[in-house]
Amino acid sequence: MTxxxxxxxxxxxxxxxxxxxxxxxxxxxxxxLTGAKLGCxxxxxxxxxxxxxxxxxxxxxxxxxxxxxxxxLTIEGLATPDHLHPIxxxxxxxxxxxxxxxxxxxxxxxxxxxxxxxxxxVVEIRDALAGNLCRxxxxxxxxxxxxxxxxxxxxxxxxxxxxxxx
Amino acid sequence: MKKRGRGIACMWYPIGFTVAANPSAAVVKVxxxxxxxxxTGTVETxxxxxxxxxxxxxxxxxIATDDVHVVSADTDTTPMDTGAIASRTTxxxxxxxxxxxxxxxxxxxxxxxxxxxxxxEQLEARDRKIQVKNYPQRSIGIGEVANQAQFVMxxxxxxxxxFNPPTVALDxxxxxxxxxxxxxxATQIADVDVDDETGEVEVLRIVAAHDCGTAxxxxxxxxxxxxxxxxxVGFALQEEMLFDKNGKQLNPNxxxxxxxxxxxxxxxxxxxxxxxxxxxxxxxxxxxxPTAVPTAAAIMNAIYDAVGARVYSxxxxxxxxxxxxxxxxxxxxxxxxxxxxxxxxxxx
Numbered sequence: 001m002t003x004x005x006x007x008x009x010x011x012x013x014x015x016x017x018x019x020x021x022x023x024x025x026x027x028x029x030x031x032x033l034t035g036a037k038l039g040c041x042x043x044x045x046x047x048x049x050x051x052x053x054x055x056x057x058x059x060x061x062x063x064x065x066x067x068x069x070x071x072x073l074t075i076e077g078l079a080t081p082d083h084l085h086p087i088x089x090x091x092x093x094x095x096x097x098x099x100x101x102x103x104x105x106x107x108x109x110x111x112x113x114x115x116x117x118x119x120x121x122v123v124e125i126r127d128a129l130a131g132n133l134c135r136x137x138x139x140x141x142x143x144x145x146x147x148x149x150x151x152x153x154x155x156x157x158x159x160x161x162x163x164x165x166x
Numbered sequence: 167m168k169k170r171g172r173g174i175a176c177m178w179y180p181i182g183f184t185v186a187a188n189p190s191a192a193v194v195k196v197x198x199x200x201x202x203x204x205x206t207g208t209v210e211t212x213x214x215x216x217x218x219x220x221x222x223x224x225x226x227x228x229i230a231t232d233d234v235h236v237v238s239a240d241t242d243t244t245p246m247d248t249g250a251i252a253s254r255t256t257x258x259x260x261x262x263x264x265x266x267x268x269x270x271x272x273x274x275x276x277x278x279x280x281x282x283x284x285x286x287e288q289l290e291a292r293d294r295k296i297q298v299k300n301y302p303q304r305s306i307g308i309g310e311v312a313n314q315a316q317f318v319m320x321x322x323x324x325x326x327x328x329f330n331p332p333t334v335a336l337d338x339x340x341x342x343x344x345x346x347x348x349x350x351x352a353t354q355i356a357d358v359d360v361d362d363e364t365g366e367v368e369v370l371r372i373v374a375a376h377d378c379g380t381a382x383x384x385x386x387x388x389x390x391x392x393x394x395x396x397x398x399v400g401f402a403l404q405e406e407m408l409f410d411k412n413g414k415q416l417n418p419n420x421x422x423x424x425x426x427x428x429x430x431x432x433x434x435x436x437x438x439x440x441x442x443x444x445x446x447x448x449x450x451x452x453x454x455x456p457t458a459v460p461t462a463a464a465i466m467n468a469i470y471d472a473v474g475a476r477v478y479s480x481x482x483x484x485x486x487x488x489x490x491x492x493x494x495x496x497x498x499x500x501x502x503x504x505x506x507x508x509x510x511x512x513x514x
Contacts, residue, residue: 040420042419042421044420095386095388099211099212100212127429130428131427133420134396135393135425136212137389137392137393138393138394138426138431139392139427139428140431140434141388141392142428143428
């Protein structure tokens with residue numbers, strides 16, 4: 001067994017898992033975080049995307065042991081009981097998802113993009129979402145939602161800075 | 167060199183089954199708090215059909231979409247539905263839902279008429295009220311009417327209805343008949359770049375004009391069209407199931423069955439054509455499958471416009487497009503004239 005201690009959505013958690021356990025399997029089965037989806041299990045579809053130390057990764061391609069001591073953000077870590085994350089809100093407002101299976105992965109890829117590049121071009125958004133397959137939507141309304149979220153998040157940042165600067 | 171081309175393709179598509187029975191049924195109950203409950207057997211798969219059915223019931227009862235509680239796809243409680251297939255849900259299940267709501271509304275009108283001192287046919291359901299037509303100040307809240315219906319009149323405000331699209335079987339001798347109750351129409355235009363040295367095709371933009379009758383929820387209609395176009399782009403350029411001679415699939419996973427990603431998608435412009443079908447719920451028809459029908463044809467026509475080559479086998483992979491370009495060029499080369507050939511032979 002491999003002992004893993006990591007920070008998930010800001011909370012320190014531990015598990016003891018067989019060494020071949022993927023991060024995705026540990027998230028879903030040990031921690032009951034089922035937002036990251038098991039799609040292809042070979043890194044093609046992106047439905048299992050989570051953010052590790054600021055980078056979006058396919059959690060089906062990482063072993064649980066590899067994230068020992070690291071920080072993982074999953075879709076469950078975005079919203080508070082009162083507020084959706086701006087990306088989740090704009091995905092809702094733009095009707096960006098249909099069946100929704102790819103949704104958590106797409107939103108995590110968008111989050112990693114916007115954290116790194118607050119004002120991405122359409123090409124940069126397309127590039128960031130290219131690892132997340134969607135059979136329903138044609139991606140069009142997702143790209144719109146990421147553009148909208150980038151506006152909302154930038155104006156939120158401006159407001160926050162204005163507040164702290166008095 | 168990259169060559170630009172534009173192609174256009176049109177289609178019609180039927181809603182519902184070909185002649186065969188494909189009924190839907192619905193039950194609508196108006197509750198004493200002014201909300202309504204819809205029981206339907208149809209399945210939500212992300213296309214938004216339950217939202218649309220809720221909107222249809224809300225419109226019929228003059229209440230808000232949020233006031234309609236939709237219970238779906240539970241064989242313990244809901245009527246059987248033929249299915250979320252044949253682009254039929256909005257039209258067929260929508261008609262059944264509207265008819266069921268209309269029946270519940272008729273009971274509300276009968277109950278409200280003596281309360282307002284008018285005849286039932288002078289009433290309308292609007293703004294969560296049953297009111298006298300043209301006299302909105304003479305009204306009673308829909309919940310109060312439902313309460314009166316239940317507890318005073320002993321006639322609960324319920325309606326159930328079914329709808330099966332009217333068709334006429336095809337005559338085996340003449341082929342004549344009316345196979346479907348209604349049809350939708352669409353045109354898509356594709357702009358592409360074709361590299362005539364590599365055969366690579368890039369779809370730059372697709373403009374899609376679709377008739378779906380009344381678009382009950384335009385945002386969902388757009389979503390269906392954009393999704394259909396992505397399937398059409400995959401069908402045109404990328405997606406192919408490959409089999410070996412024993413029938414075993416060679417590309418059974420997403421590593422080698424190549425479907426469109428966000429980088430493969432063109433810019434899409436959707437135009438919802440204004441239309442009204444008197445046989446549909448509030449004029450609506452359908453939009454699901456037809457969205458993917460004309461895309462590949464428009465792209466193939468655009469390839470022809472760009473490089474003068476016809477591709478007859480999908481997907482139009484770079485290899486196939488390049489082969490078609492070479493074949494088109496070979497056809498264009500002037501054939502040696504017979505006399506000249508004979509002269510040359512004679513000279514030898």
